[in-house]
Amino acid sequence: MSCISDVAGIRVGHAHRRGDGWLTGTTVVLAPPEGAVAGVEVRGGGPGTRETDLLDPRALVERVHAVVLTGGSAFGLAAADGVMAGLAARGIGYPVGPPGQVVPIVPAAVIFDLGRGGDFEARPDPSFGASALDAALAASGPCAQGAVGAGTGAVAGGFKGGVGTAAIVVDGGAGPVTVGALVVVNALGSCVDPASKSLYAAGFGVPGEFDDAPVGTADLPVAASLPIGSPPPGPVVPQATTIGVIATDATLTKAQCAKVAGIGHDGLARAVRPVHTLLDGDTLFTMATCAGPAPDLGGLQVLLEAAADCVTRAVGHAMLSATTVTTGAGSWPCLRDWAAG
Amino acid sequence: MSCISDVAGIRVGHAHRRGDGWLTGTTVVLAPPEGAVAGVEVRGGGPGTRETDLLDPRALVERVHAVVLTGGSAFGLAAADGVMAGLAARGIGYPVGPPGQVVPIVPAAVIFDLGRGGDFEARPDPSFGASALDAALAASGPCAQGAVGAGTGAVAGGFKGGVGTAAIVVDGGAGPVTVGALVVVNALGSCVDPASKSLYAAGFGVPGEFDDAPVGTADLPVAASLPIGSPPPGPVVPQATTIGVIATDATLTKAQCAKVAGIGHDGLARAVRPVHTLLDGDTLFTMATCAGPAPDLGGLQVLLEAAADCVTRAVGHAMLSATTVTTGAGSWPCLRDWAAG
Numbered sequence: 061m062s063c064i065s066d067v068a069g070i071r072v073g074h075a076h077r078r079g080d081g082w083l084t085g086t087t088v089v090l091a092p093p094e095g096a097v098a099g100v101e102v103r104g105g106g107p108g109t110r111e112t113d114l115l116d117p118r119a120l121v122e123r124v125h126a127v128v129l130t131g132g133s134a135f136g137l138a139a140a141d142g143v144m145a146g147l148a149a150r151g152i153g154y155p156v157g158p159p160g161q162v163v164p165i166v167p168a169a170v171i172f173d174l175g176r177g178g179d180f181e182a183r184p185d186p187s188f189g190a191s192a193l194d195a196a197l198a199a200s201g202p203c204a205q206g207a208v209g210a211g212t213g214a215v216a217g218g219f220k221g222g223v224g225t226a227a228i229v230v231d232g233g234a235g236p237v238t239v240g241a242l243v244v245v246n247a248l249g250s251c252v253d254p255a256s257k258s259l260y261a262a263g264f265g266v267p268g269e270f271d272d273a274p275v276g277t278a279d280l281p282v283a284a285s286l287p288i289g290s291p292p293p294g295p296v297v298p299q300a301t302t303i304g305v306i307a308t309d310a311t312l313t314k315a316q317c318a319k320v321a322g323i324g325h326d327g328l329a330r331a332v333r334p335v336h337t338l339l340d341g342d343t344l345f346t347m348a349t350c351a352g353p354a355p356d357l358g359g360l361q362v363l364l365e366a367a368a369d370c371v372t373r374a375v376g377h378a379m380l381s382a383t384t385v386t387t388g389a390g391s392w393p394c395l396r397d398w399a400a401g
Numbered sequence: 402m403s404c405i406s407d408v409a410g411i412r413v414g415h416a417h418r419r420g421d422g423w424l425t426g427t428t429v430v431l432a433p434p435e436g437a438v439a440g441v442e443v444r445g446g447g448p449g450t451r452e453t454d455l456l457d458p459r460a461l462v463e464r465v466h467a468v469v470l471t472g473g474s475a476f477g478l479a480a481a482d483g484v485m486a487g488l489a490a491r492g493i494g495y496p497v498g499p500p501g502q503v504v505p506i507v508p509a510a511v512i513f514d515l516g517r518g519g520d521f522e523a524r525p526d527p528s529f530g531a532s533a534l535d536a537a538l539a540a541s542g543p544c545a546q547g548a549v550g551a552g553t554g555a556v557a558g559g560f561k562g563g564v565g566t567a568a569i570v571v572d573g574g575a576g577p578v579t580v581g582a583l584v585v586v587n588a589l590g591s592c593v594d595p596a597s598k599s600l601y602a603a604g605f606g607v608p609g610e611f612d613d614a615p616v617g618t619a620d621l622p623v624a625a626s627l628p629i630g631s632p633p634p635g636p637v638v639p640q641a642t643t644i645g646v647i648a649t650d651a652t653l654t655k656a657q658c659a660k661v662a663g664i665g666h667d668g669l670a671r672a673v674r675p676v677h678t679l680l681d682g683d684t685l686f687t688m689a690t691c692a693g694p695a696p697d698l699g700g701l702q703v704l705l706e707a708a709a710d711c712v713t714r715a716v717g718h719a720m721l722s723a724t725t726v727t728t729g730a731g732s733w734p735c736l737r738d739w740a741a742g
Contacts, residue, residue, distance in 0.1 A: 105461045107454040110478060113443045113684070120446045120679040133497070133504050134485065137451060138527075141479040148476075156474070156513070156640055161521050163474050172497070180502050186479075299497055338461040343454070 061377075063202035064089065064240035066227035067307040069349045070096075072242060073196025074209030074223070075188045081179025083387050084131035086139040086188035087209030087223060089242060089305045089347065090196040093152050095123025096307070096347035099317025100167065103325045104301060104342030108134040108170035115345075117315035121165055125152050126193065127305050127345045128168035129210040129244050132183030140168040142189030169343040171246040172299035173213030178388030203242070206381035210244040210303070214378075216332070217250025218281025220385055220392040224378025228266065230366045232310055233359025237352050241324065241370035243304035245378040247342075249334040252379075252395065254280055259395070261331040261376030264369055270376060274399030281393065301341035302328060304374065306367045309352035316360065317346035323364045327371030344371070402718075404543035405430065405581035407568035408648040410690045411437075413583060414537025415550030415564070416529045422520025424728050425472035427480040427529035428550030428564060430583060430646045430688065431537035434493050436464025437648070437688035440658025441508065444666045445642060445683030449475040449511035453684075458656035462506055466493050467534065468646050468686045469509035470551040470585050473524030481509040483530030510684040512587040513640035514554030519729030544583070547722035551585040551644070555719075557673070558591025559622025561726055561733040565719025569607065571707045573651055574700025578693050582665065582711035584645035586719040590675040593720075593736065595621060600736070602672040602717030605710055611717060615740030622734065642682035643669060645715065647708045650693035657701065658687035664705045668712030685712070 065072055069092035076085025100115045110128075114121050125147050130136035144164045147153055153162025174180055192209060206222040207214070214221030227240030245251065253260050257276040306324045324344040328335050336342050346367075355363050382394040406413055410433035417426025441456045451469075455462050466488050471477035485505045488494055494503025515521055533550060547563040548555070555562030568581030586592065594601050598617040647665045665685040669676050677683050687708075696704050723735040 102454040102457070105459065107460065108452065109454045110451045111449065111475060113448040113450045113453055114682075116443070118446065119448065134452060134506070135482075135489075135504065138479070138482040141476075141482065144476060157516060157521065161516065163476065163515070165475070174504070175498060175502065180498065341455075 061202050062227040063225045064227060064242040064307050065203055067238045067240045067309050068351060070307045071196045071199040072203035073192040073199055074204060075191035075195060076209055076212040078212060081177050082182040083177030083213040084173050084183055085209045085212035086130040086184045086192045088143055088192040088196045089127045091125050091347055092349055095125045096349050097122050097312055097314055097317055098124040099314055099321050099346045101318060101321040101325060102343045103336045104340040105338030107341035107343050109343060110137045110140055111167040115167060117318060121154055122314055124165045124167055126166050128166055128189060129303050130170050130184050131173040131210055131213045133170055133172045133174050136170045136184045137168055138186055139184040139189035140166045142186030143193045146190050146193040167345060169303040171210060171214060171244055171301040171303060176213040176387060176389050205377055207383055207385060214244055214246035215392050216245045216247040218283030220382040220394040221245040222378045222382045224374040224381060226370045226373035226377060228366050228370060230362050232353055232363055233356035234353035237308055237310040237355060237363060239308045239363055239366040239370055241304055241306045241374045243302060243371060243374040243378060245302050245375050246300055247302045247332045247335060248300035248337050248339050249332045251332055251375055252280060259376050259379055261372050264330060264372040273380060274396055276399040278398060278401055300339055302332060303343045305345045305347060307347045309349045310363055311350040311352060311354035312348035317348055320346040320364060320367045323368050324371045327368035331372040331375035402543050403568040404566045405568055405583040405648050406544055408579045408581045408650050409692060411648045412537045412540040413544035414533040414540055415545060416532035416536060417550055417553040419553060422518050423523040424518030424554040425514050425524055426550045426553035427471040427525045427533045429484055429533040429537045430468045432466050432688055433690055436466045437690050438463050438653055438655055438658055439465040440655055440662050440687045442659060442662040442666060443684045444677045445681035446679030448682035448684050450684060451478045451481055452508040456508060458659060462495055463655055465506045465508055467507050469507055469530060470644050471511050471525050472514040472551055472554045474511055474513045474515050477511045477525045478509055479527055480525040480530035481507050483527030484534045487531050487534040508686060510644040512551060512555060512585055512642040512644055517554040517728060517730050546718055548724055548726060555585055555587035556733050557586045557588040559624030560720060561723040561735040562586040563719045563723045565715040565722060567711045567714035567718055569707050569711060571703050572700060573694055573704055574697035575694035578649055578651040578704060580649045580704055580707040580711055582645055582647045582715040584643060584712060584715040584719060586643050586716050587641055588643045588673045588676060589641035589678050589680050590673045592673055592716055593621060600717050600720055602713050605671060605713040614721060615737055617740040619739060619742060641680055643673060644684045646686045646688060648688045650690050651704055652691040652693060652695035653689035658689055661687040661705060661708045664709050665712045668709035672713040672716035
């Protein structure tokens with residue numbers, strides 16, 4: 061499998077809690093100690109975010125030290141406190157004084173998963189961020205996908221959602237660059253085409269990547285089979301959100317990172333329908349380690365489309381890696397179990 | 402005195418800690434329980450913020466339940482956790498399920514005051530937010546100004562900074578509306594005109610408001626007397642930030658609130674020079690309770706300029722309310738003590 065951690069220097073850590081009313085978690089995408097140049101684009105109508113304003117290309121700070129993706133809706137932003145504390149304790153951050161006096165730059169975005177484990181108040185706190193950071197610091201190789209980390213409580217179009225990742229090496233013009241994406245799929249919309257009953261993402265893989273993606277025959281879950289344009293069912297307006305990180309070893313400016321994040325949302329649009337709704341807080345970050353070459357214009361074009369494709373593929377892997385979950389609050393079948401009948 | 406709390410339904414609470422290495426705090430500007438329609442504009446180059454993306458006029462959520470202003474640089478964003486918890490415990494927030502299941506909407510912005518009390522690690526945590534919220538819930542009448550709440554560790558152009566507030570009633574076209582501002586002045590630039598040795602803000606008061614504003618004769622502190630364009634002194638790049646809230650009882654849209662915040666920055670520009678630098682994270686929020694009339698175009702023009710003037714006046718009151726502070730990390734004279742020789 062390919063993974064956002066194929067980008068040298070990028071590590072992923074998950075922390076989560078299940079059972080006893082819990083079904084939520086936090087994922088940390090960790091930059092190298094010197095940080096990664098970063099950008100963001102928020103395109104959903106219901107975002108929950110932290111430290112995104114400093115990613116404006118006009119702002120001073122260029123590098124982030126980690127990005128936090130977390131469950132818990134806006135309450136989950138507290139997870140970033142634990143990541144900041146853990147990084148600061150290790151001397152990692154933006155220097156603001158004598159050696160050791162640093163402010164870690166840790167943007168964050170949340171998904172809405174409140175109550176899915178049964179307890180509305182069971183949501184990530186700073187300890188989740190600290191644990192996910194520890195996991196990232198200890199990580200090597202591909203990260204876990206599915207109902208892990210920030211994807212633990214994720215649901216998408218009536219199916220179990222979760223974490224997915226994908227990466228690719230492309231020609232950046234001035235040399236090869238690696239591009240990867242990690243997404244937490246928790247969409248109001250569906251990742252499954254109601255006509256073909258297969259994943260929208262399945263058509264966007266590298267050769268062979270989605271050969272084992274199932275095609276269903278059963279009726280789709282209600283939330284996945286709503287005609288586009290239908291109001292959501294039930295008395296409570298559902299809340300959703302797909303969030304993620306695109307990483308690359310290419311040398312990019314902050315403005316270019318913002319552009320990459322924006323194009324990444326095109327990858328979401330291909331994988332999820334509808335997406336970017338008023339009830340989704342869809343947010344994508346970009347982290348560029350800058351260890352590799354700076355792409356020329358042609359190379360940047362290639363990188364941008366690779367980023368979009370990695371996002372689409374990552375959505376596919378999130379859905380394929382998901383596992384059926386039943387809690388006191390409900391049951392969410394995974395795509396594979398549904399397709400297997 | 403006039404105060405942002407002249408806007409019916411808006412309450413202010415401060416929490417702070419001084420001594421034993423501490424010199425920082427948190428201020429909560431509390432909306433009525435149903436929230437206030439809100440907007441934001443970030444114009445500084447080094448912002449530290451939380452929950453600003455949802456204030457985009459295209460985003461779904463219209464109302465915020467409180468705005469948190471805090472010391473502690475990005476670490477201080479943790480104070481908002483305590484405010485969210487306190488509001489949620491009272492059932493105040495955006496409803497996301499059965500009664501009582503709410504997500505409080507609590508945007509936040511920070512100032513850089515790390516280490517000013519002597520201990521780099523002495524910064525606001527969730528308990529500061531909880532205490533400031535409790536103070537706001539118990540508040541009536543004008544709030545304290547000067548070295549209180551988020552202004553406890555504030556410094557501006559070599560002088561002690563702090564919290565200031567001002568308000569006015571204007572003709573909104575469809576009826577009178579109240580406009581108020583509260584700012585935390587912690588600017589890289591100076592609030593004192595080096596030519597006249599008086600506050601820039603002193604020229605923008607209502608009749609009599611700044612009659613007692615001192616005019617100095619002594620040399621200005623180094624940081625206040627730098628020729629515009631000079632690099633800051635010292636080996637460590639200074640960090641600053643002026644943040645604040647504009648409130649009104651007028652009925653405004655989110656987009657109008659964002660416009661008010663933007664014009665508010667013009668008020669900062671008149672009161673602080675230089676301002677909005679790459680080392681300031683200058684951020685202003687607007688909260689509209691919507692209990693009053695919706696201004697017509699002429700009334701909105703009046704409201705906008707009143708908002709800018711309230712910001713300027715509030716900066717003046719912050720500097721006039723400041724008191725000289727000396728800690729293990731330094732000494733910052735207040736404007737009044739300096740002018741008194």
